[in-house]
Amino acid sequence: MEALSNTASVRPLADVLRTACYLEPADMPPLATVREDGFSGTRPAVSRAQSRRERTTDPRTGLARLALPATVSVVVASAALAAGGTGGAAAALLLGAGGAGAALASARYRRLSVVRRRRRLEQEAERFGSAIRELEREAKSLKEKRVALRTSKEERREQWLRDVQREALHDCLKHHFIGEVREVDGLSHKHVVRLKSAGIRTASELTPEAIDDLRRMSDRARARLKMWRHALEERYAGEVPDELSPAQERRLRRYVQHRIEDIDDQLARTREKIETQRTERERITSRLTEMPDLSVGRYVRYLLRLGTLPDRTEGPPTPASPAEEAEDPSPASVPAPLSKDGPWWGPRT
Numbered sequence: 001m002e003a004l005s006n007t008a009s010v011r012p013l014a015d016v017l018r019t020a021c022y023l024e025p026a027d028m029p030p031l032a033t034v035r036e037d038g039f040s041g042t043r044p045a046v047s048r049a050q051s052r053r054e055r056t057t058d059p060r061t062g063l064a065r066l067a068l069p070a071t072v073s074v075v076v077a078s079a080a081l082a083a084g085g086t087g088g089a090a091a092a093l094l095l096g097a098g099g100a101g102a103a104l105a106s107a108r109y110r111r112l113s114v115v116r117r118r119r120r121l122e123q124e125a126e127r128f129g130s131a132i133r134e135l136e137r138e139a140k141s142l143k144e145k146r147v148a149l150r151t152s153k154e155e156r157r158e159q160w161l162r163d164v165q166r167e168a169l170h171d172c173l174k175h176h177f178i179g180e181v182r183e184v185d186g187l188s189h190k191h192v193v194r195l196k197s198a199g200i201r202t203a204s205e206l207t208p209e210a211i212d213d214l215r216r217m218s219d220r221a222r223a224r225l226k227m228w229r230h231a232l233e234e235r236y237a238g239e240v241p242d243e244l245s246p247a248q249e250r251r252l253r254r255y256v257q258h259r260i261e262d263i264d265d266q267l268a269r270t271r272e273k274i275e276t277q278r279t280e281r282e283r284i285t286s287r288l289t290e291m292p293d294l295s296v297g298r299y300v301r302y303l304l305r306l307g308t309l310p311d312r313t314e315g316p317p318t319p320a321s322p323a324e325e326a327e328d329p330s331p332a333s334v335p336a337p338l339s340k341d342g343p344w345w346g347p348r349t
Contacts, residue, residue, distance in 0.1 A: 063108050118288065150260070161243065176202060184224055
């Protein structure tokens with residue numbers, strides 16, 4: 001390159017040649033143009049939107065090209081048949097050709113890219129709507145659970161008290177073995193054997209329900225067993241608490257409060273999901289609104305050359321890929337030439 005710069009005949013083109021080393025061959029103008037107008041070393045940038053606007057609609061192919069000639073041919077043939085006195089054949093021809101044409105046009109209409117995109121967006125909007133309705137039902141159920149939990153606090157207190165009383169009575173009655181029923185008038189050893197065969201070993205297990213389920217036991221014996229159990233319950237009535245202890249009350253309040261907080265957290269997450277689904281549905285709806293509307297009538301007019309299809313530039317812009325978003329739209333600058341001072345293997349300055 002230094003030798004070319006020292007040559008008088010090509011000295012004006014030395015910088016251009018150096019610049020050309022960093023560009024694609026297709027980006028370089030002809031030598032005559034460079035001699036006449038010069039070369040700046042940059043190429044014009046063409047945006048994607050501009051390139052899309054410069055595109056034209058696809059030429060008519062297949063059904064779009066043959067629809068009008070076929071329609072004219074069928075109409076002329078039907079008119080000729082009607083003029084010849086065969087009106088039934090003309091009507092049959094019109095009906096058959098019309099049905100076949102309608103089926104072909106309907107099938108081709110459903111395969112159009114605009115129609116497919118609109119149908120896909122409508123399906124996505126419907127899915128988002130269904131998800132929103134399901135989440136709203138879930139939020140309503142959580143609210144009802146929260147209200148029911150607050151109103152059922154007294155019921156839970158009563159249930160806890162019954163459990164505590166049952167546990168205290170069990171601790172007292174478990175020390176009375178079933179063999180003690182022999183001391184009751186009217187009960188003997190055979191009753192003890194039948195009770196043990198039924199799995200009843202202590203007075204705690206001799207509940208009224210268990211007594212009613214006993215087999216081969218007379219009504220008088222059942223009544224005496226219930227009386228013995230009731231006498232033991234009255235004996236230990238003073239050891240069965242009538243209300244919850246302060247610690248149990250605190251545990252009950254913490255339990256209810258934790259349940260309410262858990263429901264509130266679930267309700268907050270459900271509301272966030274609803275907002276997210278609504279945002280996505282609004283985005284899909286906005287894209288549907290911006291899309292061109294291609295009806296069946298407009299497509300039929302296009303087939304009969306009475307109208308045109310929507311332009312490709314109509315409708316929402318296509319989302320750019322991450323690679324396209326990262327791409328710099330400005331033209332690539334030409335690197336500065338290397339310094340002539342110093343050896344070629346040294347660092348660049």
